[in-house]
Amino acid sequence: MAEGALSGLTVLDLSENISGPYCTKLLADYGATVIKIEKPIIGDDSRHASNLDQFCRGEPACSPTSGRHTGLPLRDTLNNPDIEKNGLFLLLNTSKKSITLNIDDKSGRDIFKRLVKHADIIVENFKPGTMKNLGIDYAALAKLKSGIIMASISYFGQTGPHRDWNGCDLVAQAMGGLMRLTGDPDREPLKLPLSQAEYQAGLNAAVAILCAVFYRDATGEGQYIDVSVQEAVASILEGAVSTYSYSGTVLNRTGARHRSKCPAALMKAKNGYVHMESSAYWDHFATMVEAPQLLQPHLASILRYRHTNEVEADIRPWVESRTADEIFETGQQWRMPVAKVMGVEELDVDPQYESRKYFQEIDHLPAGTIKYPGAPFKMSETPADINRVPLLGEHNDEIYIDTLKLSRDEMGKLRERNVI
Amino acid sequence: MSSKRRLALGGVRVIDLSQVFAGPYATKLLADMGAEVIRIECAARSGRGGSLPRMKPGGDFGASFPGGDTGEHSYNRFAYYNEVNRNKYAITIDLSKPRGVDVFKRLVTISDVVVENFSPRVMHNFGLDYAVLKDINPKIIMISISAYGQDGPYRDCVSYGEGIEAMSGLSKLTAYPDGAPLKPGVAYADAAAGLHAAFAIMAALRYRQNKGVGQYIDLSMREALTPLLGEACMDYQMNHRPVRPIGNQHPKIAPHGCYRAKGNDKWIAIAIESDGEWQALREAMGDTTWSRDGKFDTNDGRLAHRDELDELIGNWTSACDNIELAEILQSHGIKAGAVLDAAELVNDPHLKERGFFTEIEHPEAGKHILPGISWKMSHTHGRIERPAPCFGEHNRYVLGELLGMSEADIEELAQAGVTAEAPLPYTDI
Numbered sequence: 001m002a003e004g005a006l007s008g009l010t011v012l013d014l015s016e017n018i019s020g021p022y023c024t025k026l027l028a029d030y031g032a033t034v035i036k037i038e039k040p041i042i043g044d045d046s047r048h049a050s051n052l053d054q055f056c057r058g059e060p061a062c063s064p065t066s067g068r069h070t071g072l073p074l075r076d077t078l079n080n081p082d083i084e085k086n087g088l089f090l091l092l093n094t095s096k097k098s099i100t101l102n103i104d105d106k107s108g109r110d111i112f113k114r115l116v117k118h119a120d121i122i123v124e125n126f127k128p129g130t131m132k133n134l135g136i137d138y139a140a141l142a143k144l145k146s147g148i149i150m151a152s153i154s155y156f157g158q159t160g161p162h163r164d165w166n167g168c169d170l171v172a173q174a175m176g177g178l179m180r181l182t183g184d185p186d187r188e189p190l191k192l193p194l195s196q197a198e199y200q201a202g203l204n205a206a207v208a209i210l211c212a213v214f215y216r217d218a219t220g221e222g223q224y225i226d227v228s229v230q231e232a233v234a235s236i237l238e239g240a241v242s243t244y245s246y247s248g249t250v251l252n253r254t255g256a257r258h259r260s261k262c263p264a265a266l267m268k269a270k271n272g273y274v275h276m277e278s279s280a281y282w283d284h285f286a287t288m289v290e291a292p293q294l295l296q297p298h299l300a301s302i303l304r305y306r307h308t309n310e311v312e313a314d315i316r317p318w319v320e321s322r323t324a325d326e327i328f329e330t331g332q333q334w335r336m337p338v339a340k341v342m343g344v345e346e347l348d349v350d351p352q353y354e355s356r357k358y359f360q361e362i363d364h365l366p367a368g369t370i371k372y373p374g375a376p377f378k379m380s381e382t383p384a385d386i387n388r389v390p391l392l393g394e395h396n397d398e399i400y401i402d403t404l405k406l407s408r409d410e411m412g413k414l415r416e417r418n419v420i
Numbered sequence: 421m422s423s424k425r426r427l428a429l430g431g432v433r434v435i436d437l438s439q440v441f442a443g444p445y446a447t448k449l450l451a452d453m454g455a456e457v458i459r460i461e462c463a464a465r466s467g468r469g470g471s472l473p474r475m476k477p478g479g480d481f482g483a484s485f486p487g488g489d490t491g492e493h494s495y496n497r498f499a500y501y502n503e504v505n506r507n508k509y510a511i512t513i514d515l516s517k518p519r520g521v522d523v524f525k526r527l528v529t530i531s532d533v534v535v536e537n538f539s540p541r542v543m544h545n546f547g548l549d550y551a552v553l554k555d556i557n558p559k560i561i562m563i564s565i566s567a568y569g570q571d572g573p574y575r576d577c578v579s580y581g582e583g584i585e586a587m588s589g590l591s592k593l594t595a596y597p598d599g600a601p602l603k604p605g606v607a608y609a610d611a612a613a614g615l616h617a618a619f620a621i622m623a624a625l626r627y628r629q630n631k632g633v634g635q636y637i638d639l640s641m642r643e644a645l646t647p648l649l650g651e652a653c654m655d656y657q658m659n660h661r662p663v664r665p666i667g668n669q670h671p672k673i674a675p676h677g678c679y680r681a682k683g684n685d686k687w688i689a690i691a692i693e694s695d696g697e698w699q700a701l702r703e704a705m706g707d708t709t710w711s712r713d714g715k716f717d718t719n720d721g722r723l724a725h726r727d728e729l730d731e732l733i734g735n736w737t738s739a740c741d742n743i744e745l746a747e748i749l750q751s752h753g754i755k756a757g758a759v760l761d762a763a764e765l766v767n768d769p770h771l772k773e774r775g776f777f778t779e780i781e782h783p784e785a786g787k788h789i790l791p792g793i794s795w796k797m798s799h800t801h802g803r804i805e806r807p808a809p810c811f812g813e814h815n816r817y818v819l820g821e822l823l824g825m826s827e828a829d830i831e832e833l834a835q836a837g838v839t840a841e842a843p844l845p846y847t848d849i
Contacts, residue, residue, distance in 0.1 A: 005623035005624060005626060005627040006623055006626065006627075008630070022647075026619060030623050085658075087651065087654030087655050087657075087658050088651050088654070090654060091647075091650040091651055091653075091654050092650075138798070156770060157774055157796070158796075159773070159774055160770045160771075160773045160774045161769055161770050161773060162750075162770035163770075165750045165757075166750060166753060166754065166755040166756075167755060167757075168691045168693070168755045170668065170670075170676060170677075170678075170689045170691045170755075171689050171691060171755050171756060171757035172757075173689075174678070174687075174688075174689035174757040174758065174759040174760065175689075175746075175757035175758065175759075175760055175768070176760075176765075177760050177761070177762060177765040178604075178605060178606060179605075179678065179687075179689065179759050180605070180687075180759050180760060180761045180762075181605025181606060182594065182602065182603075182604055182605035182606075183596070183602060183605075184596075184602070187596065188668070188677075188678040188679075188680070188687055189678055189687055189759045190594065190595075190596065190602065190667060190668060190678075191667075191668050191678070191689075192590075192594055192604055192608065193590070193593035193594060193649070193652070193665065193666075194593065194648070194649060194651050194652060195651070196608070196648060199612075199648045200611070200615070203612075203615035203616065203619065204615070204794050204795050205795070206619050207449055207615060207618045207619050207622060208794075208795045208797060210619060210622030210623060210625075210626060211428040211429060211453045211622060211797070211800070212428060212797060212800070213622075213626055214428060214429065214622060214625055214626055214629065215426075215428040215429075215799070215800050217626070217629050217630075218629075219426075221799055222799075223797055223798045223799035223800065224797070224798040224799075225795055225796065225797050225798075226795065226796040226797075226798075227795045227796075228774070228795075230770075230771070231771070231774070231776055231794060231795070232794060232795075234765060234771070234776065234791055235791050235794040236445070236606055236608070236611035237606055237762070237765075237791065238441060238500065238503075238606045238607050238610075238611075239484065239499050239500035239503055240606070240762045241503065241762055241765065241766060241777070241789060241790065241791050242499035242500065242502060242503035242788060242789070242790060243483055243484055243499045243500075243762070244762035244763055244766065244789075245499075245766070245788040245789040245790070246483075246484065246485060246486045246487075246499040246785070246788055247482060247483050247484070247485060247486065247487065247488045247499075248488075249482075249483035250761045250762050250763050251483075251605075251761075251762060252685070253605060254603065254605070255602055255603070256600065256601065256602050256603055257603065258582055258603060259605075260484075264580075264582055265603075266586065266591060266600070266601050266602065266603065268600070273586075273591075273592075273600065273601050274586070275582050275583050275585075275586040275591070277580065277582065277583070279578065302846055303480055306480075332577045332578065335578050336578065337578045337579050337580050337582075337583050338583065339579055339582070339583030339584070339586040339587045340586060340587065341586045341587075341591050341592050341601050342586065342587050342588070342589055342592065343589055343592050343662060343663065344589035344592075344593075344649055344652040344653045344656055344663055345656045345662050345663070346589075347588070347589060347646065347653060348653075348657070351572070351573050351574070352568050352569070352572045352573055352574035352642075353643075355571070355572035355573055356569050356571065356572045356640070356643070358643055358646070359653075367658070370654065370657045370658060371653075371657050372650070372653075372654070372657075373646045373647045373649075373650040373653050374643070375643070376616045376620075376639070376643055376644040376646075376647055377563075377616055377617070377620045377637050377638065377639035377640075377643070377644060378569075378637065378638040378639075379620065379623070379624065379635055379636075379637050380550075380635045380636040380637070380638075381624075381627065381633060381635035382623070382624075382627055382635065
């Protein structure tokens with residue numbers, strides 16, 4: 001295997017569901033060794049849960065999301081055939097190793113502490129206080145391994161009056177200020193699909209961890225990182241906070257329109273929808289959409305946003321009489337930033353993704369060969385190397401016997417007690 | 421490195437050619453962590469909303485300017501720019517002029533990272549593609565952020581973030597149940613690209629720290645957004661059925677949604693994941709008769725009667741203050757949160773206590789609040805120590821102090837139009 005940008009870094013990943021796993025997926029796909037520590041028998045909750053109905057191939061869906069301490073009843077999961085082929089889990093856990101370990105058990109925690117000595121980075125997304133209660137918070141782990149970096153992801157962060165509040169993606173999008181800005185102005189605010197708040201937190205944690213690694217490599221000092229999902233969301237509100245602070249304006253939802261550009265809106269085409277927008281060459285745009293009335297002085301001006309309804313009405317006949325494909329093609333010939341609204345089901349056969357070999361076929365025995373979304377960026381020297389997800393506990397022998405030098409006998413005892 | 425404060429990225433210098441939000445968001449993250457980010461701007465493309473004529477205060481474009489007033493130098497007072505460009509330096513160089521290119525190349529010799537988000541042919545046309553920069557500085561890391569990537573049939577297609585949201589599947593799923601596609605309320609494709617770009621830069625810096633070599637990073641905004649929709653991609657790959665928008669609902673649990681609260685456009689989000697949480701919600705609602713109906717006792721029942729349930733809950737929440745109600749529901753162990761607008765967000769007691777927002781004084785825009793550093797680090801938390809730069813503010817620092825140019829040379833560059841005093845004004849107004 002070619003060397004990755006992050007080769008040589010070892011990550012102990014206690015995180016579950018989406019935020020932490022997306023962070024460690026990025027680390028793993030770009031070369032870090034990520035040891036995913038899963039609950040014995042049950043595994044990561046995302047082996048069972050998803051945002052989508054009937055997600056696992058073939059079999060009916062498993063139970064909804066469950067918290068760490070309200071894990072699924074064992075009898076339901078012991079014979080559950082699906083834990084190796086939940087699409088959400090497959091998406092988020094590529095290139096990792098999986099071991100099982102019950103850190104609620106004292107001997108499990110002792111093993112965890114031994115593993116820490118082999119690690120550079122620890123990632124967790126339990127409720128605040130969980131790691132401390134288990135005696136494995138940053139203060140304790142920093143004593144075991146100098147230079148250790150630990151990142152905790154939680155909905156509201158490790159401090160503050162809402163620290164112990166219950167969160168989920170919906171609540172984080174609401175309290176992060178994103179939801180209020182999305183949707184029709186005359187309907188209820190709308191959350192972005194598929195747990196976007198969780199991904200934002202995971203991305204923040206990934207960047208913060210690499211900043212900490214850079215600092216550690218220069219100084220030898222590790223540190224603790226506190227990522228709040230709410231703050232991750234509140235960080236990407238574009239100008240909403242400064243606009244309020246500058247002029248007292250509370251920005252509202254704008255439906256299918258862009259907040260300030262005109263025209264810049266999703267519009268209904270002959271089939272499907274398109275995004276219509278003009279380049280700086282307004283006269284070209286007016287010619288393209290066959291609407292010379294757009295060249296009237298009040299519209300051929302950056303003040304045309306006062307007349308958004310009129311502008312869109314002038315464009316509409318052209319848009320409605322063409323297919324989304326035609327509009328994308330014609331628009332691009334005119335060098336206009338227009339686009340077609342595509343569904344995820346159209347992506348893997350899209351010529352651009354195909355040409356760049358974006359989707360990646362990965363063969364994984366339980367789930368079969370599936371096309372996965374590929375690397376989010378291409379690095380010339382150290383490209384991503386995306387490999388299949390691990391089976392639950394697949395790397396127990398490798399980590400416990402080869403790395404920690406546990407005997408088969410010790411392993412057997414731990415297994416009997418469901419520690420492993 | 422700052423003597424007073426430890427900074428994770430102290431000593432890292434980034435040249436930032438990027439515009440609007442994706443690139444600037446990436447370099448914001450790096451600047452907050454201590455990198456010296458030098459923005460390269462020019463009169464024709466300032467990335468500052470151009471130079472607007474002075475408008476009537478509170479009139480056109482007022483929302484984005486201090487006190488609703490564009491002021492004399494709108495480009496130094498633009499909220500969007502000033503929010504994302506804090507901590508950075510700015511100089512002006514016209515790269516369409518050979519002498520501008522020379523200055524840029526000299527800057528490359530003393531820098532670590534170059535960030536750009538032009539269309540793929542632009543850097544090449546300037547004579548500044550990666551091969552050229554690598555000859556000047558073999559350790560340079562260059563990242564190009566583009567809509568569709570540096571090759572392939574859509575390479576030269578034009579798009580901003582909204583187009584990428586459409587072409588990646590996000591817009592279609594940003595919708596009420598089975599509704600028409602809508603725009604995410606923020607530049608979401610840009611944020612996703614910016615965060616991935618910062619990660620890519622840090623990965624490349626780490627590799628360079630170990631191996632001594634730089635590299636080139638090709639980031640397509642569309643490809644960086646796609647993994648965040650990967651759950652839907654995987655579902656389609658595994659089950660071959662279209663993925664429908666479901667709005668605020670959750671396919672497997674109910675209630676899960678956004679409910680009207682007391683006041684104008686006030687809302688609360690509530691998610692009930694288990695029967696126990698439903699009992700807690702019933703209790704919080706005062707154990708009303710309707711809620712005792714057995715059909716709501718189980719998740720299956722609540723899912724089957726979701727619309728009716730949403731309406732009944734909405735009737736109750738609409739009499740309550742959104743922020744007070746969130747407190748009450750949370751005290752019952754329920755996942756709930758007020759749908760905060762910008763004013764409520766900056767007054768959120770929790771974010772206040774965590775010191776999330778920062779106030780900073782800008783010489784032309786005055787004192788204002790910004791979202792702070794996106795995460796907390798125990799040893800190198802970063803800092804927001806300077807406001808966004810004014811146009812060309814650091815020409816002298818960068819050209820004189822960093823590049824060692826004489827006062828006469830700097831003056832000559834200004835005379836030749838390589839540097840500029842102000843962005844070009846709008847002509848179509």
